Amino acid sequence: MAQELDFETQIFEKEIIEVAGTKEAIVRGGRHLLPLLPQALEGISQIGVIGWGSQGPAQAQNLRDSLAGSDIKVAVGLREGSSSFAAAREAGFSEDDGTLGEMFDIVRASDFVIVLISDAAMAEHYREIFDNLRDGATLGLSHGFLLGHLQNVGDTFPENVNVVAVCPKGMGPSVRALYVQGAEVNGAGINASFAIQQDVNGKATDHALAWSVGLGSPYTFQTTMESEYRSDIFGERGILLGGVHGLVEALYRKYKDEGATPEDAFRRSAEAVTGPISKTISHHGILGVYEQLDDAGKEVFKRAYDASYLPMKAVLQEIYDEVRSGNEIRSVVVAGERLEKYPMSTIDQTEMWHVGEQVRAARVEDEIPLDPFTAGAYVATMMAQIDVLDEAGHPLSEIVNESVIEATDSLNPYMHARGIAYMVDNCSITARLGSRKWAPRFDYAMVQESFPALDAQQSETGPSASFEGHRIHGVLDTVGQMRPSVDIFVAS
């Protein structure tokens, strides 16, 4: 069962939405709310954004733009000698006006410190960051990773600060791109969750909400920091990245083995997922994929779904268990030393991704097939992920954002432009390690279990029998309406 959460805000309008019989309290965003930010950030004269990786550039710029004209300064802090100083300067931050500096200087000079450094750096430097926080400051994180690490090593946050999280359900470049596009379509953006871990002065909630609205989140829903890191680390190992990668590898080989040309096999697997299937889900929901198939296609979809759902769910449950036990976080931390000696290789040198480059170069978008088998396998994996999170009691908004909207509105469009392999090779270390660990497991589960099961007897009680009536479709419908439908623009 989903956990019951609620919050109070003095500044923003809290709405209660009812999803699948469960009430969730949320806050809608929009540019018309930006004038409220200074009031919601009362007591804060400087926001320090630490780090310039994926989220750093997006969040620092969005916050600066959203707070333009107010008295609140947004400053970027980087580690001494970081090569990112140049990029930050190019984005308009500068040592001269105090909006760019050494990270611990910025930490000490800020009342609200948003730490967006890599997970490995977080594990290494958190103690020094804690020690440099002002008394009564607000510590902001965009990911619960640090909480998981503190639990693993038996440490805690300092008691004299607010600790809040605002976690955009999309990667940094999407957070920036949709914010920029949002100048024309009010409310376009990446949804975010927020969590209050510590509130020492009663202002933590409004600080967090102001941060989220300032980033351009169409709507902000509540979670806990623990629930957030579990679903986030799980989701990127699942359908968002590792799952989709393993799945298309297995499907590509299957179609080739059945006689398809490499190009057709690529179109029917990777292209179908990141193109028409993803776009259809984004605009018409998960059910929309099924509904737009003809009768023969619906049969193929169901066969693929029935054969894929359970094997995929078993892998997903294993991932969830590994995240919950702390193992995945511990893996990322212990990998640091190894990666210096054995840097991660890229995954894009295989035949499949070379073929993919050519296919993308010659792409005619409207001719990409919505392959019904691929659709059934992909949707089954997505539904299995939804069910694993649901059974673990995550908030429904978190579930649809981590399993559906982040895929269709943020990651899949990037993969469509540059390739799934490119995405895997260019995401955070945490996501990359996880994706490399789990993608082959999805692949093997498809090949060892799903494909052999295709010849088995179909029955009315297969997993697909409960697909059309699943409560998540209504949830996605409600949640989906809270963001304007904007196809994100990604340069290839």
Place this chain on the structure above:
Amino acid sequence: MAQELDFETQIFEKEIIEVAGTKEAIVRGGRHLLPLLPQALEGISQIGVIGWGSQGPAQAQNLRDSLAGSDIKVAVGLREGSSSFAAAREAGFSEDDGTLGEMFDIVRASDFVIVLISDAAMAEHYREIFDNLRDGATLGLSHGFLLGHLQNVGDTFPENVNVVAVCPKGMGPSVRALYVQGAEVNGAGINASFAIQQDVNGKATDHALAWSVGLGSPYTFQTTMESEYRSDIFGERGILLGGVHGLVEALYRKYKDEGATPEDAFRRSAEAVTGPISKTISHHGILGVYEQLDDAGKEVFKRAYDASYLPMKAVLQEIYDEVRSGNEIRSVVVAGERLEKYPMSTIDQTEMWHVGEQVRAARVEDEIPLDPFTAGAYVATMMAQIDVLDEAGHPLSEIVNESVIEATDSLNPYMHARGIAYMVDNCSITARLGSRKWAPRFDYAMVQESFPALDAQQSETGPSASFEGHRIHGVLDTVGQMRPSVDIFVAS
């Protein structure tokens, strides 16, 4: 650097062997030493062997046979209602003469309690076992898993008992089969390591050595319980099981993609490894494989070796890190609940293993090719495993047993008879979970890194340049001479 270990025995003859400039103290076995066992087991009137899985039947029967005619009784303890009572009775143990009973009854009635239950059962029941041990008893384990689990959960062994380990470097059926064959060839058997974790009465070492000699170990070398569980859990995820599985999956597809028939692809991959390559290593060492190739074959071997060594080593180092951090043991423990809901599927339903069945049925042993590419990739993986263990400081005897002899003398012959997939599907839960987790990683590393690297420039400084001069060949030579060369008999 290898850790320095030494021990004192009152009963057996300690020998110092020099391997690669390092001295190791060992004890050779043999049937002529069986009369020494009662003296070495002074103070023990009953040995309780708990569990009837892989090691249980082998060790209980070997010890009973070795102690026949002495006053020491060997009794088997099983959990109430276990379906294994019938099998234990069939092997000659019986409730009537007190050599078979409920496990905790047997624990309480024994002075030497050898616990051979599954790792998951160990994690669940260890506290109750500890509580039922006699004061001053000797607790025997054939695996350091429990120590790793205690470290993870912050618990310890009881202080009033000896804690020793004797760990045969082969699965139970091999321990029994070679012991039986040893009636004709004195000293045939599976090597074992031993470790003294606690010695409360000065008798722990001789108890352990008596146990090992009683099992029929040709030679027994020393390790620590921590070193043992690391190398053991690592090894089965590596070349012994997970590594060999992932490797042949990748090679099979490669040969097929290059135009080989499925049957030929299977012969050149799985059959070549478990047949001629393994047998050559067993009789002529790792170098023997290379030396028996012609010049063209040697070139192919080196190309495969150079392309495979580093990618395989990176995966192996990741496995080692996961074992050392406690993650792998924690994974096995948390899997318990999940496996009730999602039982492990078998991996043998893919085309490759169906082809394999037919190939084995029609096999002409002498016609199996010693494919030089497969040999180079397999040997590179084996050498990479050796180097990871060596860099982590494991005793050299442990390294060659966990990386070479256990493969060639125990596991590969079983795989050759029944298939690698059969072996994966029928080993311990711990090995099976690990093999399913890591095999696909070896596969992906081969496909993503090794195969693309084949076209890259060869250089004199590739990993193969240091292959022929590697110090492990001398170690294997010394160690290999301490067991009579007996090809194990395995019914298909």
